[in-house]
Amino acid sequence: MIKRRHSDPWWKEVRTKPExxxxxxxxxxxxxxxxxxxxYLVRDAKTDKEYIEKRAKREDxxxxxxxxxxxxxxxxxxxxHPNITPIVDHFVDTRNKKASIxxxxxxxxxxMDFIDARRESDKVLFNELDVWEWFIMLFDAMSxxxxxxxxxxxxxxxxNKTASRHQVRQHTGH
Numbered sequence: 530m531i532k533r534r535h536s537d538p539w540w541k542e543v544r545t546k547p548e549x550x551x552x553x554x555x556x557x558x559x560x561x562x563x564x565x566x567x568x569y570l571v572r573d574a575k576t577d578k579e580y581i582e583k584r585a586k587r588e589d590x591x592x593x594x595x596x597x598x599x600x601x602x603x604x605x606x607x608x609x610h611p612n613i614t615p616i617v618d619h620f621v622d623t624r625n626k627k628a629s630i631x632x633x634x635x636x637x638x639x640x641m642d643f644i645d646a647r648r649e650s651d652k653v654l655f656n657e658l659d660v661w662e663w664f665i666m667l668f669d670a671m672s673x674x675x676x677x678x679x680x681x682x683x684x685x686x687x688x689n690k691t692a693s694r695h696q697v698r699q700h701t702g703h
Contacts, residue, residue, distance in 0.1 A: 543596050547620045550574035551582065551631065571631065580617060585628035595621055595628045602630065608678050612670035 551571045558568045566584040573580065585595040599619045606615035618631035637643070647654050 541600065543599055544618075544620045545622055547629070547631065548618050549631070551580075551618075553582070554579070557581075570634070579634045581614075581632045581634050583630045583632065585621075585630075587626045590621060590623060590626050590628050595630075599630060602632075604677075605674060610670060610673045610678075612666045613673065 550573070552574050554570045554572055556567060556569050558565070566586040566589075569582040569584070571580050571582045572578065589595045589598075599616070599621065602616040603619075605613050609615045614632045614635065616630055616632055619629065621628040644654070
């Protein structure tokens with residue numbers, strides 16, 4: 530794996546063709562919101578490893594949103610964060626109005642898979658520990674997005690992660 534730094538220009542470069550050869554296995558979703566011209570399960574032709582392809586809508590390519598999304602994902606993928614899905618390839622063909630972002634495939638499945646598995650088991654759908662764990666993971670990822678990999682003194686402060694329901698209610702007035 531190449532060691533990259535944010536001071537290098539690599540993360541500002543946007544390719545006009547994908548770096549790898551991709552094989553589409555199946556469409557996962559139809560067009561939707563937020564740079565979603567369709568989501569596909571794809572495989573790297575060389576390694577046969579599965580990834581996710583997010584195709585851009587034409588209007589997102591024209592507006593520059595797709596390039597902005599790629600640059601943000603490249604920046605956040607170096608170094609990678611355990612709670613942020615890294616980008617592995619991309620391309621933007623402005624002439625033909627086609628673009629895709631290729632992402633690591635989450636190895637634990639989708640949130641819907643998790644919910645369905647919980648429904649079929651005898652376990653409670655979600656318990657308080659699950660919710661707190663997800664909240665901390667989300668907070669950690671948001672902190673990484675805000676401060677970057679070198680978070681500095683402000684982000685190094687210890688945060689009290691042992692909040693109780695009573696403290697949350699008291700703080701919010703509920």
